Amino acid sequence: MQDFAEAFTVAFGLVGALDADLVEIVVLSLRVSLAAMVVSCVIGLPLGGWLAISRFRGRGVMLVVVNALMGLPPVVVGLMVYLNFSRAGPFGWLGLLYTPTAMIVAQTILITPIIAALSRQVLEDLNTEYAEQLRSLNVTGFRVVRTLVWDARFPLLTVALAGFGRAVAEVGAVIIVGGNIDHLTRVMTTAIALETSKGDLPMALALGIVLLLIALGVNALVMSLRATAARYAYA
Amino acid sequence: MKKVISAMLASLGLAWAFHSQAPAADRAILVQSTTSTANSGLYDHILPIFTEATGIAVNVVAVGTGQAIKNAQNCDADVLLVHAKPAEEKFVADGYGVKRFDLMYNDFIVVGPKDDPADISGMSDVGSALKKIAESGSVFASRGDDSGTYKAELGLWKSAAVNPAAASGAWYRETGSGMGATLNAAVGMGAYTLADRATWISFGNKGDFEIMVEGDNQLFNQYGVILVNGDVCPNVKSAEGKKFVDWLRSKDGQTAIAEFTVGGQQLFFPNAGDGAT
Numbered sequence: 001m002q003d004f005a006e007a008f009t010v011a012f013g014l015v016g017a018l019d020a021d022l023v024e025i026v027v028l029s030l031r032v033s034l035a036a037m038v039v040s041c042v043i044g045l046p047l048g049g050w051l052a053i054s055r056f057r058g059r060g061v062m063l064v065v066v067n068a069l070m071g072l073p074p075v076v077v078g079l080m081v082y083l084n085f086s087r088a089g090p091f092g093w094l095g096l097l098y099t100p101t102a103m104i105v106a107q108t109i110l111i112t113p114i115i116a117a118l119s120r121q122v123l124e125d126l127n128t129e130y131a132e133q134l135r136s137l138n139v140t141g142f143r144v145v146r147t148l149v150w151d152a153r154f155p156l157l158t159v160a161l162a163g164f165g166r167a168v169a170e171v172g173a174v175i176i177v178g179g180n181i182d183h184l185t186r187v188m189t190t191a192i193a194l195e196t197s198k199g200d201l202p203m204a205l206a207l208g209i210v211l212l213l214i215a216l217g218v219n220a221l222v223m224s225l226r227a228t229a230a231r232y233a234y235a
Numbered sequence: 236m237k238k239v240i241s242a243m244l245a246s247l248g249l250a251w252a253f254h255s256q257a258p259a260a261d262r263a264i265l266v267q268s269t270t271s272t273a274n275s276g277l278y279d280h281i282l283p284i285f286t287e288a289t290g291i292a293v294n295v296v297a298v299g300t301g302q303a304i305k306n307a308q309n310c311d312a313d314v315l316l317v318h319a320k321p322a323e324e325k326f327v328a329d330g331y332g333v334k335r336f337d338l339m340y341n342d343f344i345v346v347g348p349k350d351d352p353a354d355i356s357g358m359s360d361v362g363s364a365l366k367k368i369a370e371s372g373s374v375f376a377s378r379g380d381d382s383g384t385y386k387a388e389l390g391l392w393k394s395a396a397v398n399p400a401a402a403s404g405a406w407y408r409e410t411g412s413g414m415g416a417t418l419n420a421a422v423g424m425g426a427y428t429l430a431d432r433a434t435w436i437s438f439g440n441k442g443d444f445e446i447m448v449e450g451d452n453q454l455f456n457q458y459g460v461i462l463v464n465g466d467v468c469p470n471v472k473s474a475e476g477k478k479f480v481d482w483l484r485s486k487d488g489q490t491a492i493a494e495f496t497v498g499g500q501q502l503f504f505p506n507a508g509d510g511a512t
Binding site: 038095098100104197 | 245413438468
């Protein structure tokens with residue numbers, strides 16, 4: 001149990017000293033996972049909206065598939081992206097393997113199903129409420145999705161945060177496509193894995209505490225923005 | 236107007252997220268490496284010296300030897316630095332590598348819990364020690380991956396005429412993970428394990444574990460370095476990669492390797508002069 005006490009000491013020491021290497025790793029973690037979150041929302045929200053309002057043959061199957069993809073193992077995603085971005089793979093000519101961009105791509109694939117599936121649920125619930133009114137106003141197609149997404153923007157923030165949480169916490173995908181290269185592709189989770197394998201458990205735990213603090217900070221920031229915006233909107 | 240501004244901000248943000256920040260990227264080479272050299276801190280010591288001398292940055296991906304070779308075969312490397320001579324020679328023979336050079340060596344050791352259930356502490360014959368572990372059914376943690384250490388371990392069991400696979404899941408436990416993770420598992424289970432000395436010395440979670448067996452000639456651990464073949468992999472930065480290989484084998488590189496110590500102990504012993512294969 002001494003490890004825990006030591007870990008907290010190390011963690012506060014790291015944060016207090018604002019260690020340059022740590023800042024670099026934290027910034028890269030945020031950069032990669034926030035970008036993945038934004039791209040996933042751009043893809044996932046319209047997809048979720050479309051699944052929410054449309055009725056077609058095979059929709060049930062598609063819902064099951066999208067929901068199941070929420071459980072995509074990060075290692076499998078990492079492997080798929082590796083095989084595609086490897087020099088021997090179809091997109092090898094892009095030279096993206098072992099770059100932050102490859103990590104963003106991997107995390108985007110990982111969390112887009114989460115954004116799509118959860119937003120589908122939110123938007124479908126809202127649609128049952130709005131459907132009649134929208135029909136009477138003769139609003140159809142993509143404009144319905146736009147209206148629903150806008151009106152559900154606050155619950156959808158939570159959906160986006162769920163995606164961010166998954167992205168920033170995963171290690172399996174980014175360690176394969178990023179390679180955990182010092183000063184280039186090392187993020188919080190791969191640094192934690194590295195310290196664990198070195199047997200420096202207090203340091204690994206300390207980095208874990210820092211990661212938690214960051215997730216806490218991001219969530220607090222988004223929630224306070226949301227509260228401010230909500231006050232504004234309903235004032 | 237507001238929309239235009241937010242769209243601009245959003246695209247700026249994405250551009251920042253995706254921009255490839257690359258210090259001297261054109262002159263950066265990629266090394267696929269075994270983990271022991273990276274985890275022990277060897278690269279942190281020698282790479283800055285190389286970069287200062289040549290202006291070439293070196294990016295290191297540290298994985299098990301098997302995976303490193305696989306990645307290099309996919310052309311995702313300029314230089315390969317691993318420790319499994321037969322696999323390295325095959326890599327060159329198959330045309331993926333230009334030439335293999337001996338670079339440095341250290342040795343493997345058997346570590347185990349202080350109470351030493353198989354009573355092997357201080358033995359110098361690794362074959363008899365492994366036999367005693369098997370006969371007493373003491374727990375042994377194996378890498379169980381495709382790493383250089385695992386290949387060496389399999390060779391040792393073979394020469395001890397023990398088939399540990401028969402006890403897989405019983406006293407013989409294959410963790411299927413890296414050296415550090417396997418050491419963590421061994422310490423957690425009170426199991427014996429085979430480790431390279433560099434990883435062991437720089438390992439932080441030793442618990443009450445000690446070195447049990449060392450000094451057998453069979454425990455010799457040779458590291459090799461190979462430039463990936465630019466004819467097979469056109470993307471390979473041959474000139475820069477060759478500079479790195481040459482530097483590692485030069486007097487400067489060999490001295491830098493020898494000077495690297497952890498807790499006053501030298502972890503790698505340069506022997507590039509011993510010729511190439």
